[in-house]
Amino acid sequence: MKGAPRVRHARLADLTRVAELAAEHASYEEAAPPAPDLAERLGVLLFDTANPRLRCLVAELPDSEVVGYATCAPELSTWDGREYLHMDCLFLRSGNRGLGLTEVQWQTPAWNEGAVRFYDRIGAGVKEKLRYTLPVQG
Template sequence: MNGTPRVRHAHRADLPRVAELAARHAEYEQATPPPDDLPARLAGLLFDTPAPRLRCLVAELPDGELVGYATCAPELCTWEGREYLHMDCLFLLPGHRGLGLGVLLMDAVAAEARALGLGEVQWQTPTWNDGAVRFYDRLGARAKQKWRYSLPITP
């Protein structure tokens, strides 16, 4: 890579590309693809509300290509009576992993936590994602094993 890649907050114009990256992320995790209107939904969460909770960071190459993203939002820990920053997604396209972009994204997420006055970031990764597990372990993160459930609610 010539030049220096960077991580920055997503702009509204980035959202179609973020949606493409989210679709690749879902495919990688063998999950249901995002809805077709994801860019509009993200715009609503990031830009069209007076006090957005969601933060979206993008990994940008020197030529302007977006090759990864991370999203995060404050959440509550009832047991400890405090907030933490929940990182919902972190994804880099294959071919751009192992180049330091993941560390840049994690540093940016940690900076979001500090800016919000939060002392912890929490996230999940599939147990089969050995590359992510090794990456997070190298960062000094500690894993806590739990099952993640999802209950669809019908109107």
């Protein structure tokens, strides 16, 4: 295998594989299997050129095998009165976990001591940074 694993946007050709991974994900969570036509449903949600409702990233090994996926969709924040992306699913096949293919990052205000204690207790690492916001005009 050449190169390194990568995370990339899903393509139309990936949908059958993403649907297979979603079935593994459902089994892992002891949930009902996805709809048999999931690949087609995802295609409409992801690739509707007028209004895509879903985003999907896939984790791909150097040999081009897709071994994981993450999906997110626009949601609304009442407090902010605007859209944000909500991550719905994050899944990696069993033999591919812990290899650094994906990483989840989040943030909390420094004063939120309860959250900080919880994140420290589960082994999450902290990276100090400043958070900036800048409204975009146009």
